[in-house]
Amino acid sequence: MALQIIESCVNCYACEPLCPSKAIFMSSKAGHFRINPNKCTECEGDYQDTQCASICPIEGAILDANGIAVNPPGSLTGIPPERMAEVMAELQAH
Ligand code: SF4
Numbered sequence: 598m599a600l601q602i603i604e605s606c607v608n609c610y611a612c613e614p615l616c617p618s619k620a621i622f623m624s625s626k627a628g629h630f631r632i633n634p635n636k637c638t639e640c641e642g643d644y645q646d647t648q649c650a651s652i653c654p655i656e657g658a659i660l661d662a663n664g665i666a667v668n669p670p671g672s673l674t675g676i677p678p679e680r681m682a683e684v685m686a687e688l689q690a691h
């Protein structure tokens with residue numbers, strides 16, 4: 598089982614040094630950090646929480662083995678996704 602970093606990663610470098618399995622690498626091909634699925638242990642045996650997802654500041658950038666965001670929209674900002682959509686719509690209207 599492995600987590601996955603997707604293209605919304607902003608290359609902040611926060612996760613890479615925390616990985617106990619050295620599974621996180623900068624992919625020049627993808628243009629962002631990625632997780633080697635053969636190395637990721639989901640931190641089992643090392644930590645209670647997945648270290649990469651617990652430090653990542655970008656909601657939705659890290660997916661679990663089922664493709665579901667570990668930090669879904671609103672989980673870090675505290676702003677409900679519906680409210681965020683309203684605000685974005687208001688901003689675009691001006
Ligand atoms: S879940 Fe743990 S082992 Fe897997 S990439 Fe993230 S920090 Fe590394």
Ligand code: SF4
Binds near residue numbers: 602613653659
């Ligand atoms: S912490 Fe998140 S945004 Fe930062 S490099 Fe890792 S995956 Fe990308």
